[in-house]
Amino acid sequence: MLSPDDINTIEKSIRKYNAKVIALQVPEGLKTEVQAIAGQIEKSGVNVIIFADPCFGACDIPCTQMAQYNCDLIVHIGHSEMFKKQSIPIAYIEYFSDTDVAGILKKEMTKLKNYKSIALATSIQHIKQIPKVSGILKSHQKKVLIGKSTISKYPGQVLGCDPSAVISIQDKADCILYFGTGRFHALGIAKKTDLPVFLLSLEDKKIHSLKKEQFILQKKKIIRKAKYDNAKVVCIVATTKPGQMNKNVVEIKKKIEKKGKRVFIAIMDVIKPESLLGMDYDIILNTACPRIEEDVVFKKPVINVEDVLE
Ligand code: SF4
Incomplete structure (x- = not known):
């Protein structure tokens, strides 16, 4: 449910944009509360339309779709601001977890003894815990480094596609510690560095070294590149999701064609294997969320564009 502060933020935006019809988007984890949240917002005298497709992140705001329904404002819950300007104004309601990170860190501290x-890095949901985590590390005579990405709002905040908050300061660090749920963000960091990366998992409440995963990721990268080099027909996939769009797809196509490959571009909203059924190609070049390379199972190999054009 929304807090009184959240309601205030939304009401301010409603007044500012004289909004009458509001689009509401929540992460999957809050779907069970979405009707109640819509009810809270409607108490301000507006009508709410729930955008029910899965939300992949702050990159995935349905501006085009909701403009078709004449929405005046989008209320996006769960992520921090990614776009300064969009076709519809967006009110971001951040959502923070209060899971106890400090207790796990104290218990697992010996794993960082070397x-x-x-x-330090984390995702938006746990960003408020950075000072506490930092304090514990300092009390164990550690030097704590916190960087800032140009895309994300908070120091220390990383996205799966943007680990630059820590990569930008890696030269001064002996290791990287990411805390949060899931492995995607931590693996996104591991892919971009040779430093030891540790994941403090809020699921099993342990600190894990990602050394093995780092090795596997590097090997997979080499194998994918070899498959790409051998491919004759490349399918560039791109998405219409505003924060994942790569508007240079035509330039990328021309560049690859110069290397003697046949290339075609396939655009879709959600990138899924079914959309490519019936098409013939040797490899998929992913220009959207880097997660697709690992998470979506296609019949043909997938390589992220950054690994080809880096
Ligand atoms: S592109 Fe992928 S990793 Fe980046 S914010 Fe969107 S869902 Fe997250």
Whole structure:
């Protein structure tokens, strides 16, 4: 449910944009509450339309779709601001977890005993815990480094597609510590660095070294690149999701064609294997969320564009 502060933020936006019809988007984890949240917002005298498709992140705001329904404002819950300007105004309601990170860190501290300078990172949901986590590390005589990405709002905040908050300071660190749920963000960091990366998992409440995963990721990268080099027909996939769009697809196509490959571009909203049924190609070049390379199972190999054009 929304807090009084959240309601205030939304009401301010409603007044500012004189909004009458509001689009509401929540992450999957809050779907069971979405009707109640819509009810809370409607108390301000507006009508709410729930955008029910899965939300993949702040990159995935349905501006085009909701403009078709004459929405005046989108209320997006769960992520921090990614777009400064969009076709419909967006009110971001951040959602923070209060899971106890400090307790896990204290219990698992010995796993970091070999490292003096630690670069710290987390996702938006746990960002408020950075000072506490940082304090514990310092009380164990660690030097704590916190960087800032140009895309994300908070120092220390990383996205699966943007680990730059820690990568930008890796030269000064002995290791990287990411805390949060899931492995995607931590693996996104591991893919971009040779430093030891540790995941403090809020699921099993342990700190894990990602050394093995880092090795596997590097090997997979080499194998994918070899498959790409051998491919004759490349299918560039791109999405209409505003924060995942790569508007350079035509330029990318021309560049690859110069290397003697046949290339075609396939655009879709959600990138899924069914959309490519009936098409013939040797490899998929993914220009959307980097997660697709690992998470979506296609019949043909997938490689992220950054690994081809880096
Ligand atoms: S990692 Fe993927 S889902 Fe997350 S913000 Fe980046 S593009 Fe969006």
